[in-house]
Amino acid sequence: MTHPPSKYQPTDDRKRAIAAAARSLIVEKGFEGLRTREIADRVGINIATLHYHIPTKEALIELVAQSMKDDFMAQSMRHPRTGLPPLEQLQIKVDQHRETRRDNPELLLVMEEMGRRARHDESIARYINPMRAFWHQQVADILEAGVADGTFRADLDPWAGAYMVIGVMLASSVFRLDDPEALDRAVSELLRAIVSDRTKEHSNV
Amino acid sequence: MTHPPSKYQPTDDRKRAIAAAARSLIVEKGFEGLRTREIADRVGINIATLHYHIPTKEALIELVAQSMKDDFMAQSMRHPRTGLPPLEQLQIKVDQHRETRRDNPELLLVMEEMGRRARHDESIARYINPMRAFWHQQVADILEAGVADGTFRADLDPWAGAYMVIGVMLASSVFRLDDPEALDRAVSELLRAIVSDRTKEHSNV
Amino acid sequence: MTHPPSKYQPTDDRKRAIAAAARSLIVEKGFEGLRTREIADRVGINIATLHYHIPTKEALIELVAQSMKDDFMAQSMRHPRTGLPPLEQLQIKVDQHRETRRDNPELLLVMEEMGRRARHDESIARYINPMRAFWHQQVADILEAGVADGTFRADLDPWAGAYMVIGVMLASSVFRLDDPEALDRAVSELLRAIVSDRTKEHSNV
Amino acid sequence: MTHPPSKYQPTDDRKRAIAAAARSLIVEKGFEGLRTREIADRVGINIATLHYHIPTKEALIELVAQSMKDDFMAQSMRHPRTGLPPLEQLQIKVDQHRETRRDNPELLLVMEEMGRRARHDESIARYINPMRAFWHQQVADILEAGVADGTFRADLDPWAGAYMVIGVMLASSVFRLDDPEALDRAVSELLRAIVSDRTKEHSNV
DNA sequence: CATGAATGAGTATTCATTCAT
DNA sequence: AATGAATGAATACTCATTCAT
Numbered sequence: 001m002t003h004p005p006s007k008y009q010p011t012d013d014r015k016r017a018i019a020a021a022a023r024s025l026i027v028e029k030g031f032e033g034l035r036t037r038e039i040a041d042r043v044g045i046n047i048a049t050l051h052y053h054i055p056t057k058e059a060l061i062e063l064v065a066q067s068m069k070d071d072f073m074a075q076s077m078r079h080p081r082t083g084l085p086p087l088e089q090l091q092i093k094v095d096q097h098r099e100t101r102r103d104n105p106e107l108l109l110v111m112e113e114m115g116r117r118a119r120h121d122e123s124i125a126r127y128i129n130p131m132r133a134f135w136h137q138q139v140a141d142i143l144e145a146g147v148a149d150g151t152f153r154a155d156l157d158p159w160a161g162a163y164m165v166i167g168v169m170l171a172s173s174v175f176r177l178d179d180p181e182a183l184d185r186a187v188s189e190l191l192r193a194i195v196s197d198r199t200k201e202h203s204n205v
Numbered sequence: 206m207t208h209p210p211s212k213y214q215p216t217d218d219r220k221r222a223i224a225a226a227a228r229s230l231i232v233e234k235g236f237e238g239l240r241t242r243e244i245a246d247r248v249g250i251n252i253a254t255l256h257y258h259i260p261t262k263e264a265l266i267e268l269v270a271q272s273m274k275d276d277f278m279a280q281s282m283r284h285p286r287t288g289l290p291p292l293e294q295l296q297i298k299v300d301q302h303r304e305t306r307r308d309n310p311e312l313l314l315v316m317e318e319m320g321r322r323a324r325h326d327e328s329i330a331r332y333i334n335p336m337r338a339f340w341h342q343q344v345a346d347i348l349e350a351g352v353a354d355g356t357f358r359a360d361l362d363p364w365a366g367a368y369m370v371i372g373v374m375l376a377s378s379v380f381r382l383d384d385p386e387a388l389d390r391a392v393s394e395l396l397r398a399i400v401s402d403r404t405k406e407h408s409n410v
Numbered sequence: 411m412t413h414p415p416s417k418y419q420p421t422d423d424r425k426r427a428i429a430a431a432a433r434s435l436i437v438e439k440g441f442e443g444l445r446t447r448e449i450a451d452r453v454g455i456n457i458a459t460l461h462y463h464i465p466t467k468e469a470l471i472e473l474v475a476q477s478m479k480d481d482f483m484a485q486s487m488r489h490p491r492t493g494l495p496p497l498e499q500l501q502i503k504v505d506q507h508r509e510t511r512r513d514n515p516e517l518l519l520v521m522e523e524m525g526r527r528a529r530h531d532e533s534i535a536r537y538i539n540p541m542r543a544f545w546h547q548q549v550a551d552i553l554e555a556g557v558a559d560g561t562f563r564a565d566l567d568p569w570a571g572a573y574m575v576i577g578v579m580l581a582s583s584v585f586r587l588d589d590p591e592a593l594d595r596a597v598s599e600l601l602r603a604i605v606s607d608r609t610k611e612h613s614n615v
Numbered sequence: 616m617t618h619p620p621s622k623y624q625p626t627d628d629r630k631r632a633i634a635a636a637a638r639s640l641i642v643e644k645g646f647e648g649l650r651t652r653e654i655a656d657r658v659g660i661n662i663a664t665l666h667y668h669i670p671t672k673e674a675l676i677e678l679v680a681q682s683m684k685d686d687f688m689a690q691s692m693r694h695p696r697t698g699l700p701p702l703e704q705l706q707i708k709v710d711q712h713r714e715t716r717r718d719n720p721e722l723l724l725v726m727e728e729m730g731r732r733a734r735h736d737e738s739i740a741r742y743i744n745p746m747r748a749f750w751h752q753q754v755a756d757i758l759e760a761g762v763a764d765g766t767f768r769a770d771l772d773p774w775a776g777a778y779m780v781i782g783v784m785l786a787s788s789v790f791r792l793d794d795p796e797a798l799d800r801a802v803s804e805l806l807r808a809i810v811s812d813r814t815k816e817h818s819n820v
Numbered sequence: 821c822a823t824g825a826a827t828g829a830g831t832a833t834t835c836a837t838t839c840a841t
Numbered sequence: 842a843a844t845g846a847a848t849g850a851a852t853a854c855t856c857a858t859t860c861a862t
Binding site: 036037051 | 834835836837838839
């Protein structure tokens with residue numbers, strides 16, 4: 001890695017601005033429409049200056065990947081998992097996703113673009129795959145806890161169930177369920193599908 | 206030179222070959238790596254010849270979209286839906302997806318690429334969106350029939366459940382669950398999540 | 411020359427049609443916009459067929475040049491010069507030009523295009539230059555006869571005066587004096603400039 | 616390579632050099648033979664550099680049109696019109712044209728090419744038409760003054776006469792009267808055609 | 821005679837990257 | 842740090858011409 005563990009260098013407001021411009025450009029036109037010159041324009045600098053900060057386009061894309069990872073991890077960590085009951089934890093995860101879709105949809109779009117690009121670009125895969133694994137693990141952990149305490153079905157396979165949970169989120173992205181009610185309807189069904197009968201009696205899922 | 210097949214082919218054959226070459230190239234390098242010259246090389250023709258058959262790159266991409274739609278529809282229609290019990294119908298759908306992933310994975314990869322590109326390219330969206338809607342509808346119909354005859358949970362929402370089913374397929378693509386056992390495990394959980402208790406008693410889900 | 415003295419070959423309705431299509435295309439888009447394919451389209455034949463009749467584009471342009479020359483000579487010869495008084499002969503020349511501008515303006519446009527092209531293309535110059543020389547000679551002859559019989563100024567230099575006459579026609583093309591009255595006004599001035607005082611007294615120039 | 620002058624020139628200098636190269640190329644090969652790559656070669660720069668300074672070929676042609684207009688206006692304004700007698704003013708105009716033909720013939724050739732192109736290209740017409748109108752107006756003004764002060768024929772129509780004057784210049788271009796004596800002969804006739812008898816007595820026209 | 825298919829050599833334009841200042 | 846100018850290597854597309862049938 002060319003970057004120190006967590007954040008960009010202090011002086012690098014520039015790098016942050018570049019990453020932000022790149023991300024918004026990826027949202028608008030996809031990776032195939034990403035042009036260094038346009039990024040420089042949006043940041044308000046010369047291309048030569050852009051290349052002074054980031055030597056190559058590959059490095060630029062890695063910068064974006066890094067910035068995505070930073071944001072993703074920050075969001076994942078925001079809410080404490082300890083102590084809360086599993087159903088609530090899952091609810092938080094789902095709500096977070098919904099909020100991101102509403103308030104910061106470009107995060108998901110860029111993630112999707114990068115995920116696809118990771119297939120042909122190992123340097124991106126290095127960032128994306130751990131994020132996905134981490135995501136799956138978090139959900140699987142919640143499900144496992146929920147099975148243990150009887151919140152979720154006893155026959156629920158946490159590893160597999162996590163893909164189901166994640167799948168609904170993916171589907172809502174791919175099928176553009178931007179309408180909150182539509183998303184709610186899908187999430188409600190997801191919960192009915194995994195909670196135990198006991199939980200169903202006591203909640204309104 | 207790569208011209209073993211033959212010179213002077215009718216346009217329709219050439220178009221088929223061009224679409225095939227384009228698809229495999231999209232699989233390998235993504236849309237952003239699609240070059241007309243490389244397609245021509247793979248087909249074994251001159252670029253000018255390529256342009257003789259397909260005037261512009263946009264037309265080429267539409268050709269690919271059309272070919273995808275043709276394949277998708279052909280596959281969707283292959284198995285009869287009438288008469289079979291819902292669980293079996295769903296099983297067939299899932300198996301089909303699994304088989305496609307195994308025998309013809311490029312179909313799914315190209316579909317994913319096109320789906321993403323559809324976001325910025327209306328001419329692609331015109332092909333992709335109907336396919337997705339059709340896919341969702343087919344699954345929802347099966348679920349609805351299964352709820353009606355008691356195969357699936359009485360409280361299953363077919364519309365939402367369809368996204369759950371599709372979501373698992375999407376997740377298996379995105380997370381690359383290429384191992385058949387892993388896929389089985391995910392599918393088994395999916396079925397447990399939607400079948401009724403009565404069905405659970407009588408089958409081995 | 412590849413062509414027999416005067417006309418195209420008998421069977422060559424095709425050649426005539428090709429020349430006509432080429433000429434109208436030159437009018438619309440200039441030489442730089444002349445495309446063999448488009449000519450073929452207008453004639454209603456395949457490009458390969460076009461090339462069967464006319465081997466190269468250069469030959470095509472020569473064909474056009476030849477057809478121009480044929481038309482030009484035919485028009486120049488249409489009216490008898492013998493016997494008529496010089497003023498009337500000049501009037502006829504001018505009227506002919508006016509009629510051509512009105513009824514067949516493309517003839518003049520193509521001529522202008524070819525004249526320009528002749529500068530860089532010797533094979534065209536071979537056709538164009540004789541036509542121009544002939545044109546000038548015809549006018550100079552008329553003027554000379556008019557000076558001899560007192561119709562035109564005694565100090566009129568027929569050779570130079572011919573350029574003046576021709577110049578007005580050129581200017582009316584270049585400045586697009588398409589309005590008949592405007593053209594009349596220019597021609598009237600031209601006549602006043604060359605006729606003798608005696609003629610002025612007896613006519614209404 | 617043809618790079619003797621120097622690398623890294625300011626845009627304005629480059630643009631001037633590009634316009635000059637384009638003009639000489641138009642003279643040699645006509646508009647249809649104008650190739651961006653060849654212009655770049657003559658200027659001694661890379662094609663990409665050419666496009667850095669002038670984005671498109673269309674813009675290049677407009678640049679040429681602009682440079683033509685600049686030169687034309689500069690020349691038209693060089694000699695003062697105020698105070699001089701009309702005959703002398705006209706003489707200056709004609710001499711200027713003769714000089715241009717001798718010292719800078721490419722100016723006239725490019726002008727002719729542009730005039731022709733203006734027929735199919737509105738963006739050129741915007742430059743050419745005003746220049747022509749200005750030219751005609753200047754000559755007409757001189758003639759009008761000459762009629763008023765008795766230098767020219769009392770029955771001379773300045774508007775029409777201007778086309779006659781211009782026509783002789785056009786004819787000398789089209790018929791390539793490059794020989795100074797030939798041009799003189801034509802101009803002398805032109806003057807005889809428009810000056811009054813009184814003027815004829817006092818001058819040697 | 822006619823044509824569908826094929827092609828070599830261009831043709832303007834683009835883009836990431838580099839250089840001189 | 843920053844920038845105006847420069848460039849090599851593409852990139853989609855064009856066009857006159859040829860070939861096989």
